[in-house]
Amino acid sequence: xxxxxxxxxxxxxxxxxxxxxxxxxxxxxxxxxxxxxxxxxxxxxxxxxxxxxxxxxxxxxxxxxxxxxxxxxxxxxxxxxxxxxxxxxxxxxxxxxxxxxxxxxxxxxxxxxxxxxxxxxxxxxxxxxxxxxxxxxxxxxxxxxxxxxxxxxxxxxxxxxxxxxxxxxxxxxxxxxxxxxxxxxxxxxxxxxxxxxxxxxxxxxxxxxxxxxxxxxxxxxxxxxxxxxxxxxxxxxxxxxxxxxxxxxxxxxxxxxxxxxxxxxxxxxxxxxxxxxxxxxxxxxxxxxxxxxxxxxxxxxxxxxxxxxxxxxxxxxxxxxxxxxxxxxxxxxxxxxxxxxxxxxxxxxxxxxxxxxxxx
Amino acid sequence: xxxxxxxxxxxxxxxxxxxxxxxxxxxxxxxxxxxxxxxxxxxxxxxxxxxxxxxxxxxxxxxxxxxxxxxxxxxxxxxxxxxxxxxxxxxxxxxxxxxxxxxxxxxxxxxxxxxxxxxxxxxxxxxxxxxxxxxxxxxxxxxxxxxxxxxxxxxxxxxxxxxxxxxxxxxxxxxxxxxxxxxxxxxxxxxxxxxxxxxxxxxxxxxxxxxxxxxxxxxxxxxxxxxxxxxxxxxxxxxxxxxxxxxxxxxxxxxxxxxxxxxxxxxxxxxxxxxxxxxxxxxxxxxxxxxxxxxxxxxxxxxxxxxxxxxxxxxxxxxxxxxxxxxxxxxxxxxxxxxxxxxxxxxxxxxxxxxxxxxxxxxxxxxxxxxxxxxxxxxxxxxxxxxxxxxxxxxxxxxxxxxxxxxxxxxxxxxxxxxxxxxxxxxxxxxxxxxxxxxxxxxxxxxxxxxxxxxxxxxxxxxxxxxxxxxxxxxxxxxxxxxxxxxxxxxxxxxxxxxxxxxxxxx
Numbered sequence: 001x002x003x004x005x006x007x008x009x010x011x012x013x014x015x016x017x018x019x020x021x022x023x024x025x026x027x028x029x030x031x032x033x034x035x036x037x038x039x040x041x042x043x044x045x046x047x048x049x050x051x052x053x054x055x056x057x058x059x060x061x062x063x064x065x066x067x068x069x070x071x072x073x074x075x076x077x078x079x080x081x082x083x084x085x086x087x088x089x090x091x092x093x094x095x096x097x098x099x100x101x102x103x104x105x106x107x108x109x110x111x112x113x114x115x116x117x118x119x120x121x122x123x124x125x126x127x128x129x130x131x132x133x134x135x136x137x138x139x140x141x142x143x144x145x146x147x148x149x150x151x152x153x154x155x156x157x158x159x160x161x162x163x164x165x166x167x168x169x170x171x172x173x174x175x176x177x178x179x180x181x182x183x184x185x186x187x188x189x190x191x192x193x194x195x196x197x198x199x200x201x202x203x204x205x206x207x208x209x210x211x212x213x214x215x216x217x218x219x220x221x222x223x224x225x226x227x228x229x230x231x232x233x234x235x236x237x238x239x240x241x242x243x244x245x246x247x248x249x250x251x252x253x254x255x256x257x258x259x260x261x262x263x264x265x266x267x268x269x270x271x272x273x274x275x276x277x278x279x280x281x282x283x284x285x286x287x288x289x290x291x292x293x294x295x296x297x298x299x300x301x302x303x304x305x306x307x308x309x310x311x312x313x314x315x316x317x318x319x320x321x322x323x324x325x326x327x328x329x330x331x332x333x334x335x336x337x338x339x340x341x342x343x344x345x346x347x348x349x350x351x352x353x354x355x356x357x358x359x360x
Numbered sequence: 361x362x363x364x365x366x367x368x369x370x371x372x373x374x375x376x377x378x379x380x381x382x383x384x385x386x387x388x389x390x391x392x393x394x395x396x397x398x399x400x401x402x403x404x405x406x407x408x409x410x411x412x413x414x415x416x417x418x419x420x421x422x423x424x425x426x427x428x429x430x431x432x433x434x435x436x437x438x439x440x441x442x443x444x445x446x447x448x449x450x451x452x453x454x455x456x457x458x459x460x461x462x463x464x465x466x467x468x469x470x471x472x473x474x475x476x477x478x479x480x481x482x483x484x485x486x487x488x489x490x491x492x493x494x495x496x497x498x499x500x501x502x503x504x505x506x507x508x509x510x511x512x513x514x515x516x517x518x519x520x521x522x523x524x525x526x527x528x529x530x531x532x533x534x535x536x537x538x539x540x541x542x543x544x545x546x547x548x549x550x551x552x553x554x555x556x557x558x559x560x561x562x563x564x565x566x567x568x569x570x571x572x573x574x575x576x577x578x579x580x581x582x583x584x585x586x587x588x589x590x591x592x593x594x595x596x597x598x599x600x601x602x603x604x605x606x607x608x609x610x611x612x613x614x615x616x617x618x619x620x621x622x623x624x625x626x627x628x629x630x631x632x633x634x635x636x637x638x639x640x641x642x643x644x645x646x647x648x649x650x651x652x653x654x655x656x657x658x659x660x661x662x663x664x665x666x667x668x669x670x671x672x673x674x675x676x677x678x679x680x681x682x683x684x685x686x687x688x689x690x691x692x693x694x695x696x697x698x699x700x701x702x703x704x705x706x707x708x709x710x711x712x713x714x715x716x717x718x719x720x721x722x723x724x725x726x727x728x729x730x731x732x733x734x735x736x737x738x739x740x741x742x743x744x745x746x747x748x749x750x751x752x753x754x755x756x757x758x759x760x761x762x763x764x765x766x767x768x769x770x771x772x773x774x775x776x777x778x779x780x781x782x783x784x785x786x787x788x789x790x791x792x793x794x795x796x797x798x799x800x801x802x803x804x805x806x807x808x809x810x811x812x813x814x815x816x817x818x819x820x821x822x823x824x825x826x827x828x829x830x831x832x833x834x835x836x837x838x839x840x841x842x843x844x845x846x847x848x849x850x851x852x853x854x855x856x857x858x859x860x861x862x863x864x865x866x867x
Contacts, residue, residue, distance in 0.1 A: 223732050228723045231716070235709035242668060242706045243721040243774070244692035302711055 046295050046311035053318040061325050070321065072202075078317035079206040080265050080272075082310060084284050085291040086210075086217045087261030089309045090254040093221065095234035095301025096143060096150035098289040099258040104161035105135045106266030106281025111169060113267045114276040117180045117187050124191060125267055132263025135161065139259060140252030147248075150255075158285075165278045174276040195271040206268055213261065218306040230254060234301030290341045291316050298348050368430070370395040370559030371416070371447075371528050376425030378411055380761055383752075385411035387583040388425070393528065393559040398550060400562045400574035400591070404603055404765065404793030408583040409563050413530050416561075417449045418442030430527070447528045448521035450514075462508070463487035463501035466520050490519040494549050511542040518549070529553065530561045533791075535569060547573050565791070567596050579603055600794070617829055620644035622680070623813040624696075624782050626665060629674030634660035635837040638674070642782065642813040647804065649828030650817045651853050657837040658817045659701055662784040666691045666698035678782070692721060694782075697775045701786040701817070707771045708759050715741055715755030718773045725778075737777070744773040749799050765796030772800055776807065783807065786817045801827055821850040833857060833864070841865045 057065040064070070084102055091099045113128035139157060142148040180188035197205040221227040233240035233247045240247040262281070269280050295312025297304030316337070323333050372392040378385050386408045393399040401409050415423050421437035428434070429445050436442045463483050464471065472482040487501035494515040505513060514534060521529060531550075535543045550573055554560055562574055570577055571591055578588040579602040586602045625641040635657035642648045650658045663669045665676060667685035676683055678694060685691045691698065700706040708717050719726065719737045726736045738755075745753050748769040752762075759767065768789065775783055788804065789797045804827060808814045818824040824831060829845040833856040841856055841864040855861035 224730060225723055225727045225732055228719075228726075228732050231712065232709050232720045232723075235711045238706050239709045239720070242688055242698065242700055244688040245720075245723070246687070246689055300711065302709065 044308075044311075046308055046315060049294075050311055050314045050318060053315060053322060057318065057322050057325070060322065065322070065325060074314075074317045074321045075207060076204060077320065078313045079204065079210045080268055081284065081287055081291060081316065082210045082313040083206070083213055083261050083268070084265045085288040085295075085309055085313050086213050086306060087258040088288040089217070089292045089295075089297055089304075089306055090221070090230070090257045091150070092289065092292045092297045092299065093234050093301055093304065094230050094251050094254040095237065096251060096254070097299055098151065098154070098285065098292075099139070099255060099262070100151065100154040100285045101135060101139060101157035101161060102258065102262035102265075102288065103281035103284050104158045104165065104278075105132055105259050105262040106269055106284060107276075107278050108135075108161055108165055109263035109266035110270030110280050111165060111174060111276040113270060114174050114176050114179050114191070117176055117191050118184055120187065121190050121194075125194075128267045129260065129263050131266075132260040133256070134259075135263075136256035136259030137252075139255040143255055144248040144250075144252030162278060169276075169278075171278070173278075176274060176276075191271055192274050193271075195268050209264075214306050214310050217257075221306055226250065226253060231302050234303075286341075287316065287337075290337060290344075293341065293348070294344050299345065368395055369393070369428070370397075370430065372428040373412075373415075374426040374428070376412070376415060376423055376427065378415060378420055378423045383761065384583050386415065386423075389580070389583075389585045391578055391585060391588075393561055395527070395559050396554055396557045397576065398554050398560045398562055398574045400564060400570040400577040401580065402564060402567070402570060402577060402599060402603060403580035404795060407580040407603070407793075409580055410532070411583075412580070413449065413532065413561065413563065416442060416447055416528070416530060418447075443524060445528075446524075446526045447530065448524055448526035449530045449532070450517050450521055450534060451532050459504055459506055461502050461504055462491070462499065462516055465505055465516065466490055466501070466523055468520075470523075486523075490523050491516070493522055493553075494519045495545065511538050511545075514538065515546070515549070522553075526558070528559045528561070530563070532563045533565065534562075535564070535566065543569070565793070567599055570599070571596070603794070617645060617647075617808065619646035619829060620811060623678070624665075624815075625677040625680075627675045627677070629661070629664065629676065630672050631660060631664045631669060632672045634664075634669075635834070638834070638839045640832045640839060640842075642815050644813055645808055645811045646829045647808045647814045647816060647827055649824045649831035649848075650815060650834060651824055651831050651843075651857055652834035653857050654819060655836075656834040656857070658834050659786055661834070662698055662786055662815070662817055666696055666784055668698065692724075692778060695778065695780050696782045696784075697721070697778055697780040698784040699771060699775050699786060699788060701790060703767055703771045708767055708774075710758075710760040712759055713755060714745070714750065714757050714759060714762065714770055717759055717770050718744060718755070718777055721774055722777050740777055741773075744776055748773055748803060749795075765792040768792045769796060769799065772803060776803065780807075780812060782813045782815070784815045784817070787819065788816060789818075789820065789823060797823070821853055824848075825850055825853055835859050 054066075084106075088099050088102065091097070109128040109131040112131050113124045116124040116127045135157065139154060142153050142157075143150045176188040176191045177185065180191075195204075195206065199205060199208055221230070229240065229245045229250050230253075232243060232245055233250045237247050237251070240250070262284075265284070266281055270276050273280065291312035292304075292309050293299065293312070294315050295304060295309035297309060319337070319340070320333055323336065328336070369392045372390075374390050375388045376386060376390075377388050389408070389412060391412065401412070403409050414420065416427075416436060418436045418439040418441050426433055427436055429447075434441070434445055436445065436447075463486075466487045467483060472479040472486065474482075484501050488497065491497055491499055491501065496512060496515050496519065499508070499512065505516070508516070518529075534546060538546065547569075550560060550562070562570070564570055574591050576588060577591055577594065577599065579586040579599060581603060621644055622641050623644045627639050629638045630636045638657075638661055640648075650661070652658050660669065664671050665685070667687045667690055676685070678696070683694065685694065685696065688698070704710065709720065712720075715734065718741050719734060722737055723732065726732055726734065728736070741755055744750075745755065750762075750769045750773065751766055759770065762770065768791075772785075772788065785804065789800050792800070801823070804814055804816065808829075816824065816827060825848045828848065831843045831845070831848050831853060832839060833841045833843065833853070835857060840859065843852055843856060843863045847863075852861055852863060856863045
């Protein structure tokens with residue numbers, strides 16, 4: 001792109017003061033403008049893709065796609081994924097790829113929440129979230145402190161948690177109304193209605209929570225000490241450690257956040273399905289990472305933000321919705337989503353290498 | 361060059377260019393090497409040497425210009441194409457402290473087989489032949505790479521390259537980790553290979569080496585080729601002039617500094633297996649040098665004091681008060697810093713920007729009421745970029761797009777940003793060009809002049825002698841003596857590093 005040549009750039013003093021002569025003239029001709037477009041695409045590209053999907057939807061299906069009811073459908077379908085993805089984003093940003101233990105964390109938190117319905121809504125939700133804290137602390141210690149491989153460790157964690165669930169509840173599903181017991185029907189109803197609360201008559205409580213989570217997480221990532229240190233850690237663990245950052249604690253916190261949002265999501269999934277089941281949350285591990293990566297967080301860590309991840313979640317929602325309207329079955333959708341994931345990772349790696357950012 | 365021309369150009373690059381976002385790393389360069397010639401490529405960091413050679417290695421598929429090998433035009437768009445064309449690279453950073461045998465490493469990808477199984481006898485034989493070519497005929501090919509010395513590993517790397525029967529061999533700073541005797545050995549081998557008809561490209565910062573080993577020399581600066589000369593027709597000072605674009609000047613200003621009161625004192629410090637019973641003190645307004653050979657325990661000492669590694673025994677006093685630093689976070693809280701010798705692995709987050717790196721040790725101080733703002737550090741960042749002449753002077757630039765010298769300046773800026781009272785600098789100018797060196801030395805002196813204790817670990821003797829007010833010497837994990845600044849010369853330091861001379865303590 002020779003038109004990017006910026007010959008008029010004023011000479012920058014590139015030699016130690018007092019030694020500049022004609023021959024030491026700074027390399028003006030090497031100065032190029034950093035392409036703003038590239039950076040812009042890096043940042044907001046995912047929303048452009050989302051808009052493209054919407055256009056495709058309108059072209060293919062017109063009114064049956066572009067109406068408020070369908071959009072509410074899309075939104076409902078992705079809010080739960082969004083919540084989980086926000087948490088996983090911290091793990092990816094920390095340079096530890098993904099948290100594969102979130103599906104079973106979701107299932108376990110759902111079981112626990114239902115078990116504690118007799119003690120009231122607060123205890124039910126609170127204890128459900130405690131499951132997230134518990135799993136998160138174990139992951140934090142193993143990956144943050146002991147430097148276990150995050151993929152292998154969280155995979156093992158998922159396996160163990162699943163085993164615990166099947167062993168304790170003997171592979172049975174549990175139901176809020178039965179667990180609440182006679183006389184406590186109102187508590188069971190409260191739990192089941194948790195997911196169905198609508199604010200201002202139409203906006204689902206999960207949408208409100210997702211928006212709150214996104215704002216809080218974006219703030220945490222970009223405007224706090226933790227977020228900044230997570231960025232350095234995600235870019236290089238050793239560099240972070242030698243920059244006075246308690247890298248193991250920072251990484252551990254990322255895993256804790258991931259488990260906590262997973263537990264929260266798990267409670268809502270359980271409320272939505274009115275059942276505590278070991279398969280609750282299945283598929284959320286890969287879906288969440290896909291959303292995170294489509295949203296512009298590279299698997300290398302240290303790059304991207306939560307607003308982008310939200311965009312990634314929308315794109316997945318739109319993609320699925322359009323495929324459903326096209327009559328593509330769920331299994332084929334999974335294949336398509338897998339291919340999209342691979343493509344995005346490939347394009348990411350490729351464009352970063354082109355930009356000279358590849359330091360692997 | 362008529363007699364050389366008869367041998368033919370092994371490789372010729374015609375008007376090649378390569379752009380990165382923000383820079384033209386190589387700008388219409390023409391360069392050729394004859395068969396049976398050692399052609400040195402010199403230039404400051406960021407001059408474009410490495411990019412030019414990466415082009416040869418097939419790292420880019422978007423360079424412009426033409427490349428001819430043996431008269432045939434080729435497109436070196438991938439590493440495998442470059443290998444097929446007979447180009448072999450030997451890099452500055454060795455990537456092979458591996459638990460695999462020399463033979464396996466030498467013959468990787470083409471291990472001899474018999475009926476589908478490994479033919480061990482032939483593997484050993486073939487390895488021996490290759491090792492003989494680099495003067496390692498006596499080495500057992502079944503030894504593991506991690507068991508041999510760095511010098512031997514380097515030669516093994518050359519043997520490995522020779523195994524692919526190359527016509528062009530590129531060596532990037534092959535002597536940076538070698539002793540003088542080993543360098544002489546290596547040069548003997550290079551000359552032997554040259555006489556066998558290989559075209560050798562030799563990249564170096566070390567000009568005396570260039571005169572010793574090369575037939576011709578090409579100087580690059582700012583991505584352009586400045587000139588190509590016969591080594592016999594050029595002098596060191598001419599080369600330096602071409603490289604830096606200005607006359608050589610006095611690099612070290614010997615100044616008189618009067619150190620103040622004691623800032624840091626270390627007593628009987630040990631980290632078992634690395635250093636033992638080390639005692640020394642550093643004063644306010646003093647540059648204290650720590651001299652010694654590689655492996656003397658200097659880096660380990662600096663890392664242990666600053667909390668990166670654990671201490672087994674001994675005491676540390678800061679301002680007369682005993683302290684214990686458990687990690688870098690605590691070191692920073694006490695305004696103690698440590699600039700690592702390995703900027704790529706431990707120093708800089710290469711994926712982040714210049715600005716993010718400069719502020720990376722400063723994050724906790726840029727937080728007010730739980731809110732972080734990089735704006736609080738922007739002024740400091742700007743003044744450091746100016747003071748250290750970091751180029752390009754753009755905090756938003758991705759770190760990995762900067763040249764080595766400028767990366768090193770950013771690393772220094774990161775530690776100056778915390779305004780340290782005690783700063784350990786481990787090889788502060790390793791592998792940087794003359795210009796960056798002067799800038800870094802000025803900054804180090806300024807830091808000491810402001811009344812801080814600066815402790816410099818350096819294997820660069822002129823640097824250590826030039827910048828230190830006092831030098832303590834380490835050898836094999838022990839503090840063996842001290843040389844007052846006025847009496848330190850390269851010779852006294854080198855003698856002491858080898859455990860000789862009058863500055864070594866008796867016993």
